Amino acid sequence: xxxxxxxxxxxxxxxxxxxxxxxxxxxxxxxxxxxxxxxxxxxxxxxxxxxxxxxxxxxxxxxxxxxxxxxxxxxxxxxxxxxxxxxxxxxxxxxxxxxxxxxxxxxxxxxxxxxxxxxxxxxxxxxxxxxxxxxxxxxxxxxxxxxxxxxxxxxxxxxxxxxxxxxxxxxxxxxxxxxxxxxxxxxxxxxxxxxxxxxxxxxxxxxxxxxxxxxxxxxxxxxxxxxxxxxxxx
Amino acid sequence: xxxxxxxxxxxxxxxxxxxxxxxxxxxxxxxxxxxxxxxxxxxxxxxxxxxxxxxxxxxxxxxxxxxxxxxxxxxxxxxxxxxxxxxxxxxxxxxxxxxxxxxxxxxxxxxxxxxxxxxxxxxxxxxxxxxxxxxxxxxxxxxxxxxxxxxxxxxxxxxxxxxxxxxxxxxxxxxxxxxxxxxxxxxxxxxxxxxxxxxxxxxxxxxxxxxxxxxxxxxxxxxxxxxxxxxxxx
Numbered sequence: 001x002x003x004x005x006x007x008x009x010x011x012x013x014x015x016x017x018x019x020x021x022x023x024x025x026x027x028x029x030x031x032x033x034x035x036x037x038x039x040x041x042x043x044x045x046x047x048x049x050x051x052x053x054x055x056x057x058x059x060x061x062x063x064x065x066x067x068x069x070x071x072x073x074x075x076x077x078x079x080x081x082x083x084x085x086x087x088x089x090x091x092x093x094x095x096x097x098x099x100x101x102x103x104x105x106x107x108x109x110x111x112x113x114x115x116x117x118x119x120x121x122x123x124x125x126x127x128x129x130x131x132x133x134x135x136x137x138x139x140x141x142x143x144x145x146x147x148x149x150x151x152x153x154x155x156x157x158x159x160x161x162x163x164x165x166x167x168x169x170x171x172x173x174x175x176x177x178x179x180x181x182x183x184x185x186x187x188x189x190x191x192x193x194x195x196x197x198x199x200x201x202x203x204x205x206x207x208x209x210x211x212x213x214x215x216x217x218x219x220x221x222x223x224x225x226x227x228x229x230x231x232x233x234x
Numbered sequence: 235x236x237x238x239x240x241x242x243x244x245x246x247x248x249x250x251x252x253x254x255x256x257x258x259x260x261x262x263x264x265x266x267x268x269x270x271x272x273x274x275x276x277x278x279x280x281x282x283x284x285x286x287x288x289x290x291x292x293x294x295x296x297x298x299x300x301x302x303x304x305x306x307x308x309x310x311x312x313x314x315x316x317x318x319x320x321x322x323x324x325x326x327x328x329x330x331x332x333x334x335x336x337x338x339x340x341x342x343x344x345x346x347x348x349x350x351x352x353x354x355x356x357x358x359x360x361x362x363x364x365x366x367x368x369x370x371x372x373x374x375x376x377x378x379x380x381x382x383x384x385x386x387x388x389x390x391x392x393x394x395x396x397x398x399x400x401x402x403x404x405x406x407x408x409x410x411x412x413x414x415x416x417x418x419x420x421x422x423x424x425x426x427x428x429x430x431x432x433x434x435x436x437x438x439x440x441x442x443x444x445x446x447x448x449x450x451x452x453x454x455x456x457x458x459x460x461x462x463x464x465x466x467x468x
Contacts, residue, residue, distance in 0.1 A: 106388075
């Protein structure tokens with residue numbers, strides 16, 4: 001019997017890589033990548049195709065949401081805003097009362113909407129997304145309640161016979177647990193990219209690098225990608 | 235005191251025209267138009283700008299969602315599919331058990347997501363959309379429950395201090411009542427476009443033309459745009 005189809009959102013970072021590894025176990029995967037005018041899109045797209053090649057995924061869609069860059073409001077898309085250097089105290093220990101400047105307004109709803117449109121046409125019943133809630137930057141659209149609410153919107157906004165739901169397999173894991181899960185599944189971390197600012201060697205000091213490096217350090221595993229700086233974040 | 239800001243979704247059709255007329259009464263409006271690769275986009279965009287000029291709206295955003303055309307699955311975006319000629323029996327009297335081929339999968343969630351991203355950055359508290367539930371083509375993403383669920387997603391997926399909600403002022407009206415409301419508000423119907431297939435003279439026989447012509451006929455008002463055919467749909 002052939003595997004059921006799933007759409008997997010693949011940014012090219014470590015969380016989406018492990019999510020893809022998990023989805024690949026049970027599903028015939030279609031990979032979706034979104035260009036929303038982020039600074040490192042060229043590098044992310046390279047990681048996306050490398051991951052798709054690794055998993056032998058033929059069905060690939062790159063959606064262009066560059067109006068999110070026109071809209072602005074985020075240091076990831078507005079080059080006049082500075083990408084903050086990670087403040088470990090705030091990043092690792094706060095309750096995220098302040099949303100970081102790297103928040104792209106309502107980004108994940110835009111991305112999920114594309115995924116649902118595609119899933120409905122290709123007959124996929126699951127949409128995998130590597131959102132992480134606890135051990136994250138504190139974006140509002142990475143919380144479990146957000147995805148639960150989005151599932152209601154999918155149910156009400158698609159054809160009666162359509163059944164699509166969002167699958168967030170790593171949402172409750174700590175980032176170090178995601179590294180461990182990825183190692184168990186032989187996830188190709190060497191093909192991924194997470195840095196918010198650089199495309200050749202990761203900066204090591206933006207929020208995304210800090211969360212990633214700390215995860216590998218706590219897991220006791222060497223992160224295989226090149227960094228300019230590798231602070232000890234433990 | 236200056237008016238609060240609202241984002242208004244303006245396709246260029248009669249429902250969004252009357253919705254804009256209603257929003258204009260109380261809000262400083264920003265107009266959003268979406269190009270999703272629909273057949274008549276060139277004509278719709280002309281109507282959008284004409285309506286924005288009429289209401290003196292400077293803040294305009296045209297978002298490109300042409301991946302919805304790549305995804306396909308709709309006669310509005312896939313030119314290999316035929317746009318159905320309206321079947322009055324089904325269109326005006328059925329309970330819409332069958333979703334018409336003009337349904338663009340999950341289109342309105344894609345459009346609303348852009349609107350929310352924009353609204354959050356420009357500080358708009360309302361998003362106006364001219365969805366019509368009862369007297370419509372039966373699209374799932376035009377129902378009130380869909381918008382209620384989307385409001386939950388907005389609340390959970392944006393910053394804690396952000397308060398944005400969707401306003402659907404014509405959703406419960408019959409199309410003929412929308413015509414009447416538009417006449418009261420001096421809505422510029424002559425600038426609008428609704429036809430699914432043509433860009434110079436409306437066909438008069440697609441679902442969108444049939445619903446529109448019937449609305450004007452029941453309201454006893456002459457539709458000011460040019461038609462190739464004007465069947466009596468009453």
